[in-house]
Amino acid sequence: MKKSFLMLCAAIIVAACDKAPEQAPPLKLNDKEYFETQGVNVLVFSNTFSGGFNDEKNSGIEIIHHGVRTVQGGAVRLSKTPEQWDLVPASPRRTVDSINNSIEVAMRYADYDFDSRVVVTAKGKAVEIAVYLDKPVPEFLAGKAGFNLEFLPSQYWNKAYIMDGRPNRFPRYAVSQTQAVSNDEKPRQFKGFRTYDDRGTGEFVDPLPLETGHSILMAPDDPERMIKITSDDSMLELYDGRMLAQNGWYVLRSVLPAGKTGKVVTWTVEPHAIPGWIREPNIGFSQVGYVPSQPKVAVIELDKKDKPLATASIYRIADDGSEKLAYKGKTAVWGEYYKYNYVKFDFSEVKEPGVYFIQYGDFKTGNFIIDNSVYNWITDATSDVWIPIHMNHMTVNEGYRIWHGEPFKEGYLQAPQSDHFDLHSQGANTNTKYKPYELIPGLNVGGYFDAGDFDIETGSNISVVQSLVSAWELFGNKRDETFVSEEQRYVDLHRPDGKPDLLQYIEHGVLNLLAQAENIGFMSQTLSNSVLDNYHHLGDAAAITDGLHYDPSLPKYVKSADGKRSGTPDDMWAFTNRNLNSDMNAANMFAAASRVLRGYNNELADRCLKQSKRLQEEATKLMSQRGAGGMGRMGGQNGQGFQGGQRPQGAQGGQNAQRPQAPQGGQRPQGGQNGQGGQGFQNQNSNRAGNGNMATNLQLYIATGEKSYIDQFNEQIWPALDRNVNNSIRTAMDAIPYMDASYKERLRPYAEKYKDYLEQVSNNNPYGVPIGEGNWAGSGAVVTYGTTAAFAAIYFPDIIDKKYAYNAAAFMFGCHPYHNYSLVAAVGAARPKQVFYGNNRADFSFIPGNVAPGLLFRRPDHFENFDDWPFLWGQNEGTIAGNCSYLIFGEAFKNMVSKN
Numbered sequence: 001m002k003k004s005f006l007m008l009c010a011a012i013i014v015a016a017c018d019k020a021p022e023q024a025p026p027l028k029l030n031d032k033e034y035f036e037t038q039g040v041n042v043l044v045f046s047n048t049f050s051g052g053f054n055d056e057k058n059s060g061i062e063i064i065h066h067g068v069r070t071v072q073g074g075a076v077r078l079s080k081t082p083e084q085w086d087l088v089p090a091s092p093r094r095t096v097d098s099i100n101n102s103i104e105v106a107m108r109y110a111d112y113d114f115d116s117r118v119v120v121t122a123k124g125k126a127v128e129i130a131v132y133l134d135k136p137v138p139e140f141l142a143g144k145a146g147f148n149l150e151f152l153p154s155q156y157w158n159k160a161y162i163m164d165g166r167p168n169r170f171p172r173y174a175v176s177q178t179q180a181v182s183n184d185e186k187p188r189q190f191k192g193f194r195t196y197d198d199r200g201t202g203e204f205v206d207p208l209p210l211e212t213g214h215s216i217l218m219a220p221d222d223p224e225r226m227i228k229i230t231s232d233d234s235m236l237e238l239y240d241g242r243m244l245a246q247n248g249w250y251v252l253r254s255v256l257p258a259g260k261t262g263k264v265v266t267w268t269v270e271p272h273a274i275p276g277w278i279r280e281p282n283i284g285f286s287q288v289g290y291v292p293s294q295p296k297v298a299v300i301e302l303d304k305k306d307k308p309l310a311t312a313s314i315y316r317i318a319d320d321g322s323e324k325l326a327y328k329g330k331t332a333v334w335g336e337y338y339k340y341n342y343v344k345f346d347f348s349e350v351k352e353p354g355v356y357f358i359q360y361g362d363f364k365t366g367n368f369i370i371d372n373s374v375y376n377w378i379t380d381a382t383s384d385v386w387i388p389i390h391m392n393h394m395t396v397n398e399g400y401r402i403w404h405g406e407p408f409k410e411g412y413l414q415a416p417q418s419d420h421f422d423l424h425s426q427g428a429n430t431n432t433k434y435k436p437y438e439l440i441p442g443l444n445v446g447g448y449f450d451a452g453d454f455d456i457e458t459g460s461n462i463s464v465v466q467s468l469v470s471a472w473e474l475f476g477n478k479r480d481e482t483f484v485s486e487e488q489r490y491v492d493l494h495r496p497d498g499k500p501d502l503l504q505y506i507e508h509g510v511l512n513l514l515a516q517a518e519n520i521g522f523m524s525q526t527l528s529n530s531v532l533d534n535y536h537h538l539g540d541a542a543a544i545t546d547g548l549h550y551d552p553s554l555p556k557y558v559k560s561a562d563g564k565r566s567g568t569p570d571d572m573w574a575f576t577n578r579n580l581n582s583d584m585n586a587a588n589m590f591a592a593a594s595r596v597l598r599g600y601n602n603e604l605a606d607r608c609l610k611q612s613k614r615l616q617e618e619a620t621k622l623m624s625q626r627g628a629g630g631m632g633r634m635g636g637q638n639g640q641g642f643q644g645g646q647r648p649q650g651a652q653g654g655q656n657a658q659r660p661q662a663p664q665g666g667q668r669p670q671g672g673q674n675g676q677g678g679q680g681f682q683n684q685n686s687n688r689a690g691n692g693n694m695a696t697n698l699q700l701y702i703a704t705g706e707k708s709y710i711d712q713f714n715e716q717i718w719p720a721l722d723r724n725v726n727n728s729i730r731t732a733m734d735a736i737p738y739m740d741a742s743y744k745e746r747l748r749p750y751a752e753k754y755k756d757y758l759e760q761v762s763n764n765n766p767y768g769v770p771i772g773e774g775n776w777a778g779s780g781a782v783v784t785y786g787t788t789a790a791f792a793a794i795y796f797p798d799i800i801d802k803k804y805a806y807n808a809a810a811f812m813f814g815c816h817p818y819h820n821y822s823l824v825a826a827v828g829a830a831r832p833k834q835v836f837y838g839n840n841r842a843d844f845s846f847i848p849g850n851v852a853p854g855l856l857f858r859r860p861d862h863f864e865n866f867d868d869w870p871f872l873w874g875q876n877e878g879t880i881a882g883n884c885s886y887l888i889f890g891e892a893f894k895n896m897v898s899k900n
């Protein structure tokens with residue numbers, strides 16, 4: 001309703017504007033080094049292409065158009081519709097010329113010794129984009145290299161475009177024409193891998209244009225999206241990138257002419273700016289609702305040109321459906337945070353259970369509930385649906401639907417030496433008794449898919465078991481909504497089987513990790529895809545590989561006569577670089593698991609304890625042999641560096657610094673696609689892990705009662721707390737139930753210090769939680785922060801207020817920048833997010849209970865979370881480790897809330 005009203009206003013303004021075009025303000029280079037006018041931001045390599053995952057659809061020339069980043073990828077590219085693993089340009093030089101209102105960026109493809117430059121200059125309401133060559137395009141790239149600009153499909157599909165006067169419409173689904181071209185003509189992809197399986201044709205698929213011409217007007221039917229692009233010297237070609245990959249964008253490009261130097265392509269790009277446009281307020285509140293006693297504060301995000309209103313109101317929806325004013329109060333200006341201005345509206349006084357909404361000026365939010373029960377269900381979707389769907393090596397059924405069949409029946413091969421994708425690698429030495437490509441027996445059992453992909457990240461799986469053990473031991477959640485049969489390799493959702501789900505989930509995680517320890521001898525880095533062309537799989541996990549053992553003596557795509565082997569090299573690989581920190585984490589986890597499994601599955605409990613002691617001993621011995629100073633202290637090479645990198649916030653160093661780094665074992669140093677789960681989790685847990693055998697010693701003490709373990713723990717914990725209280729207090733609190741009262745008393749001063757840290761974080765931004773700025777957004781860190789804060793409020797209620805954990809919950813459930821949707825799939829009554837980067841992302845859907853990384857920071861000043869485009873993992877992917885740490889958060893939080 002409101003939107004169509006605004007559109008109408010916009011249309012009227014546009015109509016008026018046609019009569020007085022001189023009123024539209026010109027684009028100007030601002031002090032943040034982008035071109036700006038109200039409603040339009042043109043960024044020129046504020047965000048650079050990253051080497052780790054190549055094209056993340058987050059880089060180059062970008063346009064934030066009426067608040068939405070709808071255009072990106074502006075750069076010289078080597079193909080028509082670049083995919084994720086196509087080469088991206090390095091940008092060795094970026095020069096901002098504020099006098100001439102222009103930015104110049106040098107681009108380089110080292111693989112082809114190919115350099116070019118792009119110069120973007122503001123010219124009135126438009127920018128001119130010009131590509132310069134000092135040397136002609138290399139021969140192989142002639143006719144291939146071009147200047148590309150990409151447009152977000154979900155914001156343009158179904159809208160009109162007009163090319164050289166010919167009207168047309170952006171297609172809702174990818175249905176256009178392609179040609180097959182010899183692989184010899186395909187520019188090299190990332191590290192020489194191929195994103196496609198050519199089925200033996202020797203050809204790749206090359207899209208044909210939807211339209212070509214010299215002038216295109218996009219979305220004349222939508223003033224917020226309308227852009228006019230013209231080129232006198234080059235042909236504009238419009239492509240649909242989704243022909244090759246579901247995450248492709250619409251691409252407009254001009255091929256660079258062969259044999260020429262100087263200014264070779266010139267475009268004029270004019271994004272329409274609605275005169276006087278002001279972004280709608282984003283009224284942040286908890287979609288899940290509030291318990292009566294808690295603080296209730298809405299955070300209202302405002303355009304800087306918007307004038308804050310002095311008051312806001314709370315309306316109650318009465319039993320007869322009428323709306324009654326329940327509270328009216330003053331707003332309080334918090335101030336500026338990046339590009340927006342913030343005011344807060346405290347309505348803590350509203351305590352009566354009921355259904356409410358917020359009214360701020362003309363803006364009315366969706367409804368929310370105040371009641372003591374609102375948080376009761378916050379983890380159910382995660383525990384009953386998301387986690388079991390991510391069980392590997394099982395068929396997973398729900399009602400009438402099979403989520404996936406049993407994957408990877410052929411097992412896992414020893415990885416050969418490989419500088420791999422997804423941040424994995426295998427060194428020259430396998431460290432095992434297996435030869436490269438040899439089947440490692442027993443690994444195709446148990447374990448969890450990492451995230452939106454299907455590998456088993458060992459580090460994540462270890463943390464999953466640890467989280468599940470904590471949930472079991474600390475909160476005793478015996479919920480039984482899932483049928484799990486390891487014998488049948490079958491999972492059925494919503495079917496109780498008399499066994500607590502948590503124990504079954506722990507058992508399932510342990511089965512794979514034990515198989516690694518027993519068959520490999522130590523913890524693998526990962527069990528992952530061998531070929532890139534099935535790594536990006538979307539659909540049934542059981543269809544990723546053919547389930548048959550790879551036999552190189554057979555021709556590709558051919559099966560053996562007995563139907564048991566095939567010539568298709570699709571078997572998964574086990575990456576076996578030994579990482580002592582990972583072994584130490586596993587020792588810690590196995591000790592905890594053995595304790596929980598005792599009495600449920602004694603045989604498994606015995607195996608866990610045996611591996612725990614062996615790995616702890618071996619890792620300790622090997623570490624002291626390696627003799628690095630930090631190791632004894634921190635228990636592993638990751639520990640230290642990791643902590644430094646993590647705090648205060650996530651991937652600070654941002655995309656360039658972090659991503660390309662080789663993985664250090666199972667732990668992703670930074671929010672890699674996977675690490676992620678990791679991320680938030682690791683914030684805390686890797687610290688715990690990083691605190692190394694400190695946490696392991698505690699777990700072994702709890703498991704065995706042997707005094708030597710707790711003596712060592714005591715020797716380690718106090719210096720660790722002295723070094724950095726917020727990194728170690730969670731581990732310290734984990735010990736409270738097992739220690740005497742004097743231990744807790746000795747912790748009190750550290751709880752006081754921790755409170756100082758919480759206070760400091762609370763004041764850093766309007767939302768009062770740590771907000772990350774890495775290229776994997778920061779929900780994980782918020783969850784971790786909230787978990788530790790909740791535990792602290794439980795153990796030290798006289799020191800630590802509940803408000804810190806309440807802030808974290810509110811952020812997750814809707815009180816955050818950009819939009820106010822709950823970041824947890826299907827959780828939050830009125831408006832959870834609708835699309836996530838799960839393995840069903842091609843359907844623009846979600847797997848219930850998933851936790852999105854959330855608000856992705858784009859330099860220099862923009863937070864975003866797309867809810868109509870699932871394919872940006874840094875915003876929308878959930879990970880097994882992250883979602884299990886959300887489970888702990890939920891349990892700790894509910895426990896805290898219930899305490900008076």
Ligand SMILES: [Ca+2]
Nearest residue numbers: 480482499501
């Ligand atoms: Ca069960």
Ligand SMILES: [Ca+2]
Nearest residue numbers: 546547548571
């Ligand atoms: Ca196979």
Ligand SMILES: [Ca+2]
Nearest residue numbers: 450453455674
């Ligand atoms: Ca992965």
